[in-house]
Amino acid sequence: MTFFLRTWGFYVRATARWPALAALIPFIPVIALWAIVAESGMFPRAFFPGPMDVVKAFGTLTYKGILPDYLEDSIVRLAIGAAAGMAIGIPLGVLVGLSSKAHKALWPILLFFQAVGDIAWLPLLLIWFGFGLGTMTFVIVYTVLFPVVLNTVLGVRSVPAVLTRAAQSLGASAPRVLWEVVLPGALPNILTGLRNGLGYGWRALIAAEMIVGTSGIGFLMFDARRAGSVVEILLGMVILGLLWYVVDGWILAPLEKKTVQRWGMVQRTE
C-alpha cells in the first residue's frame, strides 16, 4: 500500500514541477503494451511494427527530407485555412450575433451548410478545382469556418446585457461597445470555436491530402499504403497526435491562460 502511495506522491510532485510529464507518463503503459505485442511475434513484423521501428522510420524520413517537407506543407495549409476561416468567421459571427435580422436570414443557412460537411464537398470541388491546392484550401476554410462562426454567435449573444448598458452609460459609442465589451465578452466562446475549428480542420486536411494531395502528412500515409509500408502509416498517426499537443500546448492553452482564465471568465480544471 505504502509503495503505491509513495509512487502516487512522487507522480503528483513530479508533474507539478514538470507539467509536460503529466502528458507523457500516461503513454508509458500504452507504448509498453504496443512494444510487447510487436516483440511477441503474434503478428508479422511488416503488418505490426513496434515503437522502435516507427522511431527508425522517423529518422530515415527526416534524413531524406521527405518528412520535414510534408509536415511543413500540412502545417502551412492548416495555418492559412485557419487564418482565412477566422478572418471570415469572427466578423460573420459578430454580425449574426448582434443583428436579429442577419440572424433570421443567415442562421438556417449556416446550420444547413454546417451539416453538409467538408468531405461531402470533395466530389464537387474535384470537378471544379481539380486535384490541387484550391480544393484543399476550400475544405480547410470551410471546416474551420463553421465552429468559429457558430461559437462567435453564441459568445456575442451571451455577453450580459448589463455590461453593454454599463458601457453605454459611461459614454461608449456603438463601435466602442463592440470593441471594448462585445468582443472580449465573446472571447471564451471564440477560443472554443477556434479550438474546435483547428481540430476539425486538421482532420479534414489529412482526409483531403489523402484524396487530392501530392504532399503533406495525409499524402505520406496514403502513399505508404500503396507501398505497403505500415510503419510509415503509424508514423503519420503518431505525428498527427503529437502535433495537436503542440498546437494546444504552445498556442491555444497559453492564449487562454493569458486572457479568459486570467480574467476569471473560465476555469480550466487541471
Added chain:
Amino acid sequence: MKSLTIKNLSKTYFDPYAGSHVTAVHDVSLEVKAGEFVSIVGPSGCGKTTILNMVAGFLPASGGEILVEGRPVKGPGPDRGVVFQSFALFPWKTVLENVAFGPRMRGLPKAECDRIAQEFVSLAGLSHAAQRYPAELSGGMQQRVGVARALANNPDVLLMDEPFASVDAQTRMTLQEELTRIWMERKTTVIFITHDVEEAVFLADRVVALSKGRVLKEIPVPVARPRAWDRLMDDPAFKSLSRDVLNLVRSA
C-alpha cells in the same frame, strides 16, 4: 451636479402570455434638486427598477418626460452614471482600467484618464488593488469599483440600482457609510433604488415610497449628517422614521 425632473412617467408592457397590457409604472412625477440624495423604496415588483432603467435610458418610457437640468433624456448617456446591483464590471479590465473607462470614452488624454482613475480608485480605498481583475476581488470591493467607475465620469446624476443588495450585511453597512461620506464630499445628485427601508432612510435627504407603480408618499429625512450606523442604530428619530416608512410600504 444637476437637477432631475420626472413628469407623469409611465411604462406599460404587453404581456404575451397573459395576452394583456401590464402597467409597471403609473404616472410617476418626481423632482430631484441638484445635489440632493433621494431614495426610492418599495417591495419587489413595485416598478422602482423600471423607473431607474427609464431614467438611465435603457428602456423607452410609454408616457411622460424625464429631464436632466431641463434636457430630455434620449437613450443612455454619460450625464447619468449608473451603479448596478450585479456590479457590471468588465472582467477583462483591471480595477484601474474599469475606473478609467468613462474618461477614456469621453476622449480625454491618456495621462488625464490615468490621473482621474487613480484619484477615484483611492477615493474608494482600493489603491492596493488597482492592478487586480474584478474576479480577484470580494463583492464589497467590486461594488466599490462600480461606484468609483460611475463617479470618475463626473455624471450630472448618479443612479444606483440596489447596489448593496448582494453584499454581506457588515460590508453593506460600511459601504453605506462610505457612500454618505463620498456624497458629502462631492454633492452629486443621487437616485438610490432599494427595498431596504433602513438603508433608504440612512442614506437619503428624502425617501420616496413606491407601491404598484405609484408614488405613495415622499418623506423628508431630517437626520443630521454625517451619518454613522453606531449612532443611528439606537437614535429614536431614525428608528421612528424608519418604522413609519416601513408601515407605509407594508400597508400598501
